[in-house]
Amino acid sequence: MDFTYTEQTLPRAVAWLFESNGYSVTEDVSVQDVVFPLLAKQMAGLVEQKVFIEVTIDHVNMVKHEGLIAKLVLARRQVLGSQQVLVSSGGFTDEARDHARMEGILVYTFQELFRQFERTDPYIEHVLGDGDFAESLRDLDEVYEEPDFDDDRGVHRATEWLTHWVGDETEPSRWVVVVGEYGTGKTALTRVLQRRWMSDYREGRLTRLPFRVELRDFSRQFDARGLLHHFLDRNELAHLNISFVESMIANGRVMLILDGYDEMAQFLNVRERRACLEALTELSGDGVRGILTSRPNYFTEAEELQVFEVLYRNLDTRSQIGAAALDKEVLEQEQQVDRMLEQFVIQRAERQLRDLSPEQTIHLVKKRLGDDPAGEKAVTGILSRVFRPESTREYSLGGKPVIVSYLLDVVEELKRDEASGSGGKLTEWQIYELIINKLMLRDWARVKNLPPSDRLEFLRHLAVRLSSESRRSIREAAFRELIEERFPGHLAKQRATGTADAADALFDDLRSSSTLTRSREPGEYAWQFSHNSLREYLALTFLVSEHQSGRSLPRQIQLTDAMLTFSRSMPKDVLEGSLAQLAMGWPNRSYSKSLDRILTLLWPALLQNAPATEDKRDILARIVGPGLDISKSRLSQVDFSADARPSDLHRLSASETELSGVSFRAARIERSNFSDSIFEACNLSQAVADGASFKRALIMDCDITGLRCAEADFTALDRDSTAVVKTSRGAQIITGEHLIGYLRAQGAVTDDVNPYYVFATNSDFEVIEKICKVLADGAQHQRRGVQQRGAAERNVPLARKFLEYLFGCDYLIVKGGRSEMISATSSGRQACHRLAVEKKVDDTLGRFLEENLGRPRRSAN
Template sequence: MTPFTVTFYSYKGGVGRSLLAANIGVLCARRGKTLLWDLDIEAPGLHNIPGLTPSKPVKEGFFEWMIAWQESGKASNKADFGKLLKLACQTPEQDRLFILPAYGDNKDFAGLFQSIRWDDFLVRDLDIGLALFRGILDAFGKAGFETVLLDSRTGITDIGGLLAALLPHATVLVGNYGRQNTRGLAHVWQALHSASEGRIAARGTLPRLTRLLVASPIPDISDLRAQGQEIWKESFGLTLSELDTIPFDSRLLFTEELYAATRPETPVAKAYNDLERRIDKVRQQVIAESESARRSDDARPDLVVRRNKDRHEQGKSFEERVAHLLRLLGYSVEREQLIDSNRVDLVARKRADFGREELYLVECKDHQSVIPKETVQIFKTWLDGPTASQMQARGMVVAARDFSPAARSFAREQGIQALTFDELERSLFDFSPYLARIRQRYEASALASNYVDQYLILEKQPDEKTVLMLPHALEWVSGAGSRLWLVLGDYGTGKSTLVERFAYELARNCENNSESPIPVEINLRQFPNAISLESLIREHLEAELRTVLNPEIVLHLLEAGRVVLLLDSFDEMGVAQAGRSVEEQFRQLVRPTASSGRNPRANRVLITSRSHFFRDNSSARQAVQGGDKLFEADSALGKAARAFDATLDMLPVFTKEQIAEYLQKRLGIVEGDQARRFIEERYGLQDIASTPQLLDMIVASLPDLIKQGEKVTTGSLYLTYTTRWLNTIRLSQGEVNVEHMRDLLERMACELWSRPRNQIHYTDLAVLLHHEGGLARSLDSERVDLELRTASFLVRSADGYYRFSHRSFLEFFFARALFRALQEGHFAEVLTYGRINPEATAFLLDLTESAQQSSDKLTEAIRTILADTSEFIVRGLASRERARSTGEYSDAQAVVEHLQKMLLAEKKKRS
């Protein structure tokens, strides 16, 4: 997976090329994980720019790694790349900006440079150099880097040609207005013309090279500037609109300050931004073209096969495929060796217990017919040879199709492993305990007995109102539709239920059918800081089975169509904590779906998410309501999903029939019908009950309230529901205590009450929390954000804005704030947030009535506060006439009158 790669090149030095690359790196890192790679090999030192200097000393850099690679015989394996990845250092200016230094601190970089035999792989055997650098770029891509910026050597050099012409998607050519510099740069511009036309075969599958011109740094001296522009027009034959100009700033001669981060309003920083926008347009075009090409390949697999045969004969041989499986099983594999004059296909070794070594001679039989007994007998004579016997080698025969019964019987008698390729593949990992956990967890849950058939609204069948979820999901996993399937819905519509039920059904199928795909079911909420798909799979299986599994096994089985990934709650991943953009996180998770794999069932990934991550809010509402514009508008993340040819289907809320069915299954016929009538008769409950998660919470709350002998009101129901989240559902080790979190929710409601969109950014949450003392200043917005993500009555948008999931929750928490204001004597202050609507008033009346009914448990002090507060409100309203004329405090006055009546009744009762 090659990241988007940009080379910064200059014909001569002194034009601010490295500083330009550094500032573009700062800007790119705001979008996604970015690497600055110092390849100015004769004048390196990019990591000495103050804003890029890592906080820890740099022990080694690219030069030291190259020397080790060279001394190892140019064996550029994964271990080499892994070591290089560790040399990338995080910069202090931007969490997602990393730098790969050329050398370690206090090292003799000139001596290191001279120790590397550059000509060996840049002149004598360019293929080795290309493979090396492309391998490095792919390794960084797999590590999550979206963009790699290469700071190139100046002049006409071998490595300059490699970096400017063969590796990047775009090359930025930087020069000044000097005639010598400009004409030299124009010569390089012309030399790159073939690459820009797509006529350089060594670029491989890369698209045409994009060339960008930058003049830097240019002083604002009008007459001389005009002369310099004429030189550019003469040398390049281009209009000046195709030239980006970086203005001169004398401070940069002394400070090398990263203006993109520190002085964004300066002309220099604005010029950097303009260039970065042009680069990003190229990036977007590259992504779109690559995905379009992939979709075309998927539509014509016959052309792809033919093209692949031309490129690399017939792709991986059968022996290579078997060797790959053995490596996944932990063996080191050597190809084709002559042992006792017999040419053995593979030799596989693995360390066993107590220092012993398992050694297998492996024969690979890519025959379409079954393997006869005679083939195994001949192989047995090889194992009995003197060299093989001395090696204490065991035997393994792997067949493409099958063995005859006689061949299997003979192999068993002689201790020879006789396996088909499919059998060897299935032996990679025993998923039986994992599947048993999925079945047992589901069958032990309340969901098993209360499950109500779910429906889907399919974007490719907009005329059909709904289809049953489970049959459609089973068709999808069998190879129908797009490999990437997104099921979207508003909060609590049952997305997790869908995943659990689907996983259970697949796990049951695996009991009786070994070919049924294995569900790997992961709730992304539990792994907020997983930085890659590999780490996510590893952490999940380790948590489930207490064992460490190579995630490459799962990804291989996914490509083979033997595993399906079910990823729930994408919207609840901790992207802020992991330091990754939402789009970057998404691309990491779904990248296998970009490949068609071995069969139609291959690389199938299901992701569930709240709708607003992939749709704008209006589209999400229309989808639930069944409007004509069901699947019209995608968000930015939705467009990223389309690049992977995703299908985005909707999970609607419950119908009245589904609500009734659930209540009967949960409570029985009689009590279920009573609960249904109760819900229909209370404000807002019918609407809320259509959301399965809230329906479950309503049902869970009602019996407790009724059992306690309380009069059940809408306010008391909401109080029970939200209190349950505050006390039990939040993070078990939450840093914000219950009272402060309740205070935050009430303050949020007050803040959002008068805002047009009723939303607030998560970075403003800590300010609300710290409104009153008592909290550690170290408690930041990121931590508060992470805790609030578990609240089902809140919705968090992809760009970090919170709103209440339903208007009634906003009204409830605003009423809570009013109620507390009554107790604490600052009711008039809360009224400044705006007029109280009837629904909030109803909540407030419920809350105050509930407190008054339990007055025998209240202290005398609380009664006094209520009395004093009511008198304070009356004084603050000025007059009943003014309140009624403006309409501003009419509902507040109703609250006052209600409180006065209650207090009067309380006084009569006491007297």
């Protein structure tokens, strides 16, 4: 951040600092004909506090600046009870500081003055002091094994790269998105950075105060102020004025660390996620820097672009109000959106956090179990068996910090298991099953109140409860209610024997389960799973068990990428039993609304176990029958693409279907029926959809780049539909008539649409549009400049041909007998204005566009 000030900017910066903290500031105030640059006023109880402020960019010494101090002494004597402040961006000599203090005058550099208002010491103590939270961060930092970024930017130690980035004010990337699978240590990384950067801030090595916000706490849509209030309330900063905090962020005083975007996004629909992203852009002022962590595939380009499309559209709406006074403000706001788009999307850095290497994993185990050789052997023995099948190769899962952490938690149980270092490979499903079984046995050894199977069943229901209610934790009242619901017989028997506190005993036992950890909700304690992946695994096994038993499942559970990853490693006997139950029940799915959720869950396992050459049509037919009828279902994250194997899904019956995150990339879906369906964040790029029906469909943020849709029916397409099209010049969001025009240009049958939007899909249309914009002003122009410069440079022959056409239809004339000077006629000026400004094409220009850019395809009428 640049802290260099001029004689003009320093007074404004000081005034902003006081105003953002509740003062009213007046400039150039006179006291006995002596002018003070600033007077700040604020009510303090029943008395108005007045602060006279003198500012200078010079280095203050007694020889040159004694007069400044004399001025402030005059104000102190003339205005009783007032305070006097001297602010210098250049600093002070010791003599000047001492003299001012003797006179009762406060002296600050701008940074020192800023610190007076920040009042962040309670937060710093919260992170670095002696409390429970600070102790947990300190313990983590002591055993932290440094992970690596490994991506197109190279291999770098994650904490080192990020620390260099945050300290380099010349770095163009203002945001870093850290992506990584479940369990790679994204949260641990942000917690370690919070502690280390806070220490750097306290010692003056870092100018930005780290604000770490856990986005997973938000299972509902939020706005920017709601997010900040949440952070301030939980981090000993509730005393700060929210406007001042927003100013701190905008002026580069804060480093935002936003952890767990995916854990928030999984509970939100696309519109809610878009609103949350828009709230994040509100925090993206010119000086802001931020880190955002997420699992892959939750932070989508389509949603980002749509956010900025909305911001630009809001500016357009304001500019159309007709108030000329708004023009300058709208222009400034548009420039601000441009800067946010560049910082938040175009110039942001994305880094991939990888699992620990085998060497890093062994080092972590040794660091934790260096004095326990038997435990070290047991844990490394298990880790050597952990693998993930993917296509035809295997690679270790042992480097996932979350798995290592769990194994370290059950090291005593592993030491008692003689087979811990032997046997075959372990998949993700099996390693979590092993860990959970060990944790259940530990709880059983601690107190033999509940058999391990009963405890496990309760925890599965708890996982489903939290997933269904989009909550991270459960409070005591709800916890007790679930106990009463799950153990009525046990409690009745205990009460019958005179045990009055049976429910309390069961509550005390279950809340102490090794899989749970305590968290503090506002005003009371709550309990959550020690890692999100544990909740996801338990919820998944509950769903599979209930399905195999023929029971309906809760439809509101959001299926996450981790659950689908666990499903991919599902044991073969579990898969076959689930598949048989699904195929048997699918024809009657209208009576069992949860079967589509099971199809989503089983699909990764089916793809994993099928021969690589088998078409996805045949795999799908095993479940839904040869007619490929998936109508009136709801599918999420299903991969129907042809990327890894053939995918011929022609005549797919998918009417009235909700598809979220489904990929049809390069798939053949000709003559399929998607009428009345909803597509949310789906991938239709390069798909072949000739003759398919999308009648009355709603398309939300879907990639349709290269979609083949000749004679496909898109009539009555929902006008709120949005799509992404990628070209060599970048990605573009298209909606409304632009989308219908694009589909019409690809050969689809659509509702009637202004021909402008059809022609506009051709990259050469910009040449015509820019020429019309030039000619619409009615002025004289050099012919050579019009047909060879600006946008015309992209296709000079087309530009020359267009001008000749305009001459031929009397839309263009030579001015003043000089052949190189041209001007539009009255009718030509009107036609050019309609095309360039009103986005309408008259018949005369339409004929040229049809002949040279292609004829608009037919509509439904």
